[in-house]
Amino acid sequence: MASGGWGTYLGAPEQPVGPDNMSDRWRQFMKRLHPEGIPWPGSVLYNALSRSEIFRRHYELVAHDVAQYGTAQRLLDIGTGPGHLLLALRRTVPDAELVGVDISPAMVAQAKGNVKIKAGDSRIEVLPANANALPFADGTFDCAISTGSLHHWNDPIHALSEAYRVLKAGSLCLTYDLVRHMPKALCEEVRARFGGFRLAILWLHSFEEPFLNADEMEALARPTAFTVEGTRFAGALCCLVLRKAGDPAAGPDK
Numbered sequence: 001m002a003s004g005g006w007g008t009y010l011g012a013p014e015q016p017v018g019p020d021n022m023s024d025r026w027r028q029f030m031k032r033l034h035p036e037g038i039p040w041p042g043s044v045l046y047n048a049l050s051r052s053e054i055f056r057r058h059y060e061l062v063a064h065d066v067a068q069y070g071t072a073q074r075l076l077d078i079g080t081g082p083g084h085l086l087l088a089l090r091r092t093v094p095d096a097e098l099v100g101v102d103i104s105p106a107m108v109a110q111a112k113g114n115v116k117i118k119a120g121d122s123r124i125e126v127l128p129a130n131a132n133a134l135p136f137a138d139g140t141f142d143c144a145i146s147t148g149s150l151h152h153w154n155d156p157i158h159a160l161s162e163a164y165r166v167l168k169a170g171s172l173c174l175t176y177d178l179v180r181h182m183p184k185a186l187c188e189e190v191r192a193r194f195g196g197f198r199l200a201i202l203w204l205h206s207f208e209e210p211f212l213n214a215d216e217m218e219a220l221a222r223p224t225a226f227t228v229e230g231t232r233f234a235g236a237l238c239c240l241v242l243r244k245a246g247d248p249a250a251g252p253d254k
């Protein structure tokens with residue numbers, strides 16, 4: 001395993017940190033307790049939390065991570081929540097058209113407010129939609145992104161297949177989420193940057209949210225038409241890198 005520093009942690013976790021012994025049954029139980037979309041007043045609370053330093057740093061990190069894959073004209077953020085990633089993306093991919101969707105109308109309202117107040121930018125659109133039924137034509141986007149939403153999805157294989165459908169040939173789907181097992185060295189980085197208290201909160205969080213592990217994220221994508229390029233860490237988030245087959249110049253391709 002190699003670590004190229006914060007945000008470029010490579011490889012699969014080798015030293016589990018998290019509630020693995022309870023893994024599958026615990027995750028299924030927690031999934032039943034968590035609604036798929038975050039309703040009001042959870043949306044208001046989450047919007048407040050997402051202004052904290054650890055969230056903001058991760059939005060920036062993900063936005064830079066996305067930008068390093070090259071320029072995209074249309075990006076889709078699935079499960080955008082309060083839309084802060086869209087605002088961070090506006091800084092790293094300034095020319096792109098950005099679209100965020102969320103299953104929760106309460107979250108969409110938060111995101112619309114944030115985008116209007118902070119950007120006033122007509123090239124950022126937020127609308128209510130389920131990841132399982134995206135209201136876009138085939139081959140609409142150059143890149144699909146999602147942060148912290150995958151573990152909420154009731155039918156993630158279907159949702160990833162929908163992302164495949166709305167992507168152009170050759171495009172990437174980057175799905176970032178917290179995982180039950182963060183590599184030990186990464187935990188040390190989080191502790192150094194954000195303090196032991198926040199690391200403890202993250203760790204406790206993995207007992208009450210139905211997070212996956214890196215290998216489980218990859219396994220979800222295998223039944224889809226995507227090519228699984230692997231998983232790696234961007235900050236504390238594990239990124240599942242998927243690519244749609246085909247030549248980007250060839251146009252829409254199902």
Ligand SMILES: C[S@@+](CC[C@H](N)C(=O)[O-])C[C@H]1O[C@@H](n2cnc3c(N)ncnc32)[C@H](O)[C@@H]1O
Pocket residue numbers: 036037038050078079080081082083084085101102103104107129130131132146147148149152153154159
């Ligand atoms: C933990 S929040 C993450 C929000 C945001 N991406 C972020 O990083 O701050 C998860 C979001 O996914 C949304 N969500 C859950 N299931 C969804 C689905 N099937 N389709 C679209 N959005 C979904 C929830 O409503 C919630 O806003």
